[in-house]
Amino acid sequence: MKFSMIFEAQLADPTVEREHQLLRDCVEQAVFAEEMGFDRIWAVEHHALKWYAHMSAPEIFLTWVAARTTTIRIGHGVVCMPFNFNHPVRVAERAAMLDLLSGGRLDLGAGRGGTEQETSLCGVDRDRTTQEVEEALRIIGQAWQKDELEYEGELLRIGPHPVLPRPRQTPHPPLFLACSRAETLTRAAExxxxxxxxxxxxxxxxxxxxxxxxxxxxxxxxxxxxSTAVNDHFSVLCPTIVLDDGAEARRIGTRGQRFFAQAIGHWYGGTGVPDEAVVEGADEAAEMRKAAEQVVARLHEHDIPVRPNATATFNADHAYGTAEDAIAHVKRLRDAGADEIMCLVQMGTVPQAACMETLRQWGEKVIPYFRETASRETASRETASQEAASRGTAR
Structure with missing residues (x-):
């Protein structure tokens, strides 16, 4: 099992000064994640989403991190692939350049970037986003495997051109798709x-x-x-804050997730601006329930069906607490089929000190637990195999 963390560059109560410090803090976390033994970082791409994600140019952020690290993998989680956000050939060129300069450490995810706020900024046709994402993936999968790309699809036609440079990884960096519903999971597999x-x-x-x-x-x-290169990796989001004081970790984590959930509700569902006020001693679990109830009431008001995903972001049963609590939660995710635990630490109201301490606790306690367990299981299997072979020889 792999371990990673994802950066949204979330920011509550945004000002220019806080925004600038936030991005420097994200770099500090990413560099520290390598020291703590994480396998990968991911960076999202969003545009014009105040109170949510200020990561508008992940290719720059990831390049900066790659230059300051040596082993950790660098992931686009994800590039907004509709053509007015990013032309597929430009994505291929930028991704190959970063893969080459990072020594073959890039992973490339695709997504829709489908909020009205974002699509209206860049003139994206919201009705075509799913189709454009899939066509972009086909173009990118071909661009890196031919001396010259020539493509004729339903939406784009590209005459013969070389796409340069070629990536370090052969035939290309692994490809991923952002998935939140059974339909997108099915399509990713297909x-x-x-x-x-x-x-x-x-x-x-x-x-x-x-x-x-x-x-x-x-x-x-x-x-x-x-592409000819098939990738069946299943990476799962895991919101987490881990401190020696488990109750404080749960308070900070639940508060950060509530901000995140409210921000998502604002931009994706038309609910109000996130509640930025942090009240000392507040019952964050109760506040989370109250925020979820407000979303449900808003949906009822507009006669919109209340589906499970509508309130999923308000579920606070995550890796909040001590290292032992995090280990117990990760076991459940592992048993559910996760190939990778994708830690969400940097949520809008979480202080930098809590983010860094969480990474330290994961690096010193949580990740080693699973790697040592995997080593013991491997050794046990090898011993059993050797014993079986010996018995066969004796016969």
Missing amino acids: LGIGALVMGFAGPEAVGQMRAAYDAARAARSGDSFV
């Missing part, structure tokens, strides 16, 4: 690409999503693959 599962609903829901992904993998024919 396309032959990994899943970045952004669900908040908990390990049971992760298990159901893994089952949907695996069922689609088992049923696929390969006709829809976007």
